[in-house]
Amino acid sequence: MPFSEKIRKLKQEILQDYRPRFDAVDEIAEQNTLKVLDAMRSCRVSDAHFNTTSGYAYDDIGRGKLEELYAKLFGAERALVRTQFVSGTHALATVLFGILRPGDELVSLTGKPYDTMQTVIGYDNPSPGSLKEFGIQYRELPMQDGMVDLHGIAGVISSKTKMVLIQRSRGYSMRNPLSVADIRRICQEVKRVKPDCICFVDNCYGEFVETEEPTQAGADIMAGSLIKNPGGGIAPTGGYIIGKDKLVELASYRLTAPGMGDELGASLSNNRLLFQGLFLAPHVVAQSIKGAIFAAAMFDRLGYKTLPLPEDVRGDIIQAIELGSAEKLIAFCGGIQKYSPVDSFAAPEPWDMPGYADKVIMAAGTFVQGASIEFSADGPLRAPYNVYLQGGLTFEHAVIGIMGAAQAIEDLGK
Ligand SMILES: *Cc1c(COP(=O)(O)O)cnc(C)c1O
DSSP states (O other): OOSOHHHHHHHHHHHHHTHHHHHHHHHHHHHHHHHHHHHHHHTTOOGGGGOOOOTTOTTOHHHHHHHHHHHHHTTOSEEEEETTOOSHHHHHHHHHHHHOOTTOEEEETTSSOOHHHHHHHOSSSOOTTOTGGGTOEEEEOOOBTTBOOGGGHHHHOOTTEEEEEEEOSOOSSSSOOOOHHHHHHHHHHHHHHOTTOEEEEEOTTTTTTSSSOGGGTTOSEEEEETTSGGGTTTOOSOEEEEEOHHHHHHHHHHHSOTTTGGGOOOOTTOHHHHHHHHHHHHHHHHHHHHHHHHHHHHHHHTTOEEESOTTSOOSSSOEEEEOOSHHHHHHHHHHHHHTSSSSTTOOOOOBOOTTOSSOEEEEOOOSSTTOTTSSEEEEESOTTOEEEEEOOSSHHHHHHHHHHHHHHHHHHTO
């Protein structure tokens, strides 16, 4: 038996005690699966859409159908869903550079944005080619007690503010993610202050956690990664942008070239993977969330501070645990890696990552490189040594991996 008596006993107790929470997550997955099926029927998705195209790929019916499906599902006018996006950051940056012009101002309403967005914007962490170099102004409204400062919005938006950035997930911070209801209130306040201000949501890690998405709650445009929630663990790479017709069109000129936009882009062999991934996504997201609840309960009972708490309602798939030392952070990631399907023989080590300010340690034995909808853990090597745990294609795998992490810390003997 690889796990101690204590850890096995905790597992049994948690599976019992949190049963109603796990059931509630499964209920959301069922509602979202119905939503996906309804959209697929209404868009008449069929076998012919899984074929591949090459070259310029004008009139790629699979690509076109996939984008129609995403737009329909998320209650929006238009979508760009492409494997040509190399990551979530690329899709998010494409929105910013596609829409903002010199002299415009961008305001982040959720404080300091996600690490990789800081190099894109260029004020907190300068980088060649950033928005700053193109003369785009930038301001931040700090969060208050983990919430968006609704009363501060009127004071931070000026006549130059073309767009606000709203980050749904916690990223590498210990704040709460926003709920879709929070996003609705924020967008209402922004529009009250400046009706033509564009509400842009970084939707990474939020898809299918609730039964509504930001574009159904007042957001004008949103973007995310296909190797997170909406790819369902099947998409091999890519990102999406969804929103108002004109805004997505502007972003498309940045993805390809002015005048070309979304009319080109070979889907290569990936169309089926993207349709099938979307179909699986509600279920896979539920597996991850149940894993996150299990992790919170396990480490809560072992005496650690967790965010969210095990009983909290979830707004994203991330579970943060404050481990308190570099040694425990490294051990935790080693435990996760050991029970991964890929590279389970390797020991993760802290490393300098492009776009990140501190060294980062990552446990990721994933089929798709870096896919954080697959069970994975990471954390920057900085006090208080929080580990961020996310993903899990199956709940069983998450349970085993979390027991492995708890065991690795127990083995340190501290
Ligand atoms: C993952 C993530 C991104 C984008 O990261 P990529 O690794 O480039 O996909 C952006 N914002 C948030 C909040 C994220 O979680």
